[in-house]
Amino acid sequence: MLRTALLPNKTTALVNHMCLGACLALCPExxxxxEDELGVCGCVTGVQDVRAFIKRCHATWMPAMRDKYPGPRTGPSAVPAHTQDLLLLMEEDQGEYPDSLLxxxxxxxxxxxLPQLVDASVSRTLLTALLAALKANGSQGVFCEVQPTDRQRMEFLTKLGFLEILRGEARSREGVVLGRLL
Known part of the structure; x- marks a missing residue:
């Protein structure tokens, strides 16, 4: 996903918007x-206040994405049907979390x-910078969703003090929610 930005097609652009766009646009701080010599190889993004972020996404980000990727058309500027499916998935991804979590x-x-980034200290440094920024701005805790099959990521986060707090309950997906107090 990180280096796919080099590929000039609408689906790839939408995937990048889905994965990182809202955070980069609404929470750049x-x-x-x-980056390495080939380009972007890792990133960590954060949201200080998830409730406010979701509201901003619904109010500004999603309308902008619907304008950028309008419904099916014909001709050279047509948006493929699977792109519309991805846009719907992006809207669902801005769902609500339980109050007990937030x-x-x-x-x-x-x-x-990227999997080639074998030096875990680099990812740890990125994550530490984010956690420090969130704490400095008043956050008391942070969570992330991880697929249960992603053992490497779960192990990495657990070593940094994250604990499993929800499994498959936060959203419709079958993810594990790991959390850490700051």
């Missing part, structure tokens, strides 16, 4: 990007790194 963990993070 909590976005840390790592009471103790009002902030959220997303950590992405």
């Amino acid at each position: 909590y976005s840390f990007v790592l 009471h103790h963990f009002p902030s959220q993070l997303r950590l992405d790194a």
Whole structure:
């Protein structure tokens, strides 16, 4: 996903918007990007207040994405049908979290790194910078969603003090929610 930005097609652009766009646009102060000689190879993005972020996404980000990727058309500027499916998925991804989660963990993070990035200290440094920024601005806790099959990421986050707080309950997906008090 990180280096797909080099591919000039609408689906790839939408995937980038889905994965990182809202955070980069609405919370740039909590976005840390790592580059190597080939380009972007890792990033961590954060949201200070998930409730406010979701409202802003619904009010500004999603309308902008619907304008950027309008419904199916014909001709050279046509948007493929699967792009519309991705846009619907992006809207669903801006869903609600339980109050019980957000009471103790009002902030959220997303950590992405290419598999070739074998030096875990680099990812740890990115994550530490984000956690420090969130704490400095008043967050009391942070959570992230991880697929249960992503053992490497779960192990990495657990070593940094994250604990499993929800499994498959936060959203319709089958993710594990890890949280850490700050």
